[in-house]
Amino acid sequence: MYRKIKVFSLIASLMAFSFPAAAVDDLLESVATGCEKELTTFCKDVTPGEGRILACLYAHADKVSSRCEYAVYDAAAQLERAVSALTFVANECDEDIDKVCGKVEGGEGRILTCLKKNEDNVTKRCNQAMKDIDLQLD
Numbered sequence: 001m002y003r004k005i006k007v008f009s010l011i012a013s014l015m016a017f018s019f020p021a022a023a024v025d026d027l028l029e030s031v032a033t034g035c036e037k038e039l040t041t042f043c044k045d046v047t048p049g050e051g052r053i054l055a056c057l058y059a060h061a062d063k064v065s066s067r068c069e070y071a072v073y074d075a076a077a078q079l080e081r082a083v084s085a086l087t088f089v090a091n092e093c094d095e096d097i098d099k100v101c102g103k104v105e106g107g108e109g110r111i112l113t114c115l116k117k118n119e120d121n122v123t124k125r126c127n128q129a130m131k132d133i134d135l136q137l138d
Helices: 002-014 021-034 038-039 053-061 068-092 092-103 112-115 122-138
Strands: none
Touching: 021 038, 021 068, 038 053, 068 092, 068 112, 068 122, 092 112, 112 122
C-alpha cells in the first residue's frame, strides 16, 4: 500500500512542475489508456484538474487493475527520470541559465529551449549535460 501512495503522490506533485506540455500530455494519455476502465467506472463524475483524477484513483486503489497500476507506475518512473535529468542540467547549467537565459520565463521547457538555442554561448559542461539528458529521455 505504501508504494501506491508514493506513486500517486509522486505523479500528483510532479504535475505541478514545469515540464513541456507535450511530455505531460503523453504521460497522461498513457495513464488514461491504461486506466480507462477505472476512470469510466470509479471516476466518471470527477472534474479533471488539480490532481482530482489521481486522488480518485488513489481512493479506489484496492480496486485498480494491474494494467492501470502498471500505467501509473510507468508514468511515475518516466517522471522520476525526467526530474533527475532536469535537475542534473539545472545544476550543470546554473551559471549559464542566469547569464544566457536569465530573462526567460520558466515553465513548459522554455529555459531548456533557450539553452539549446544558445548552445554556442553556454559552457561545454552545460552543453554536455544537455546531450547527456537527450540520451536518457529518448
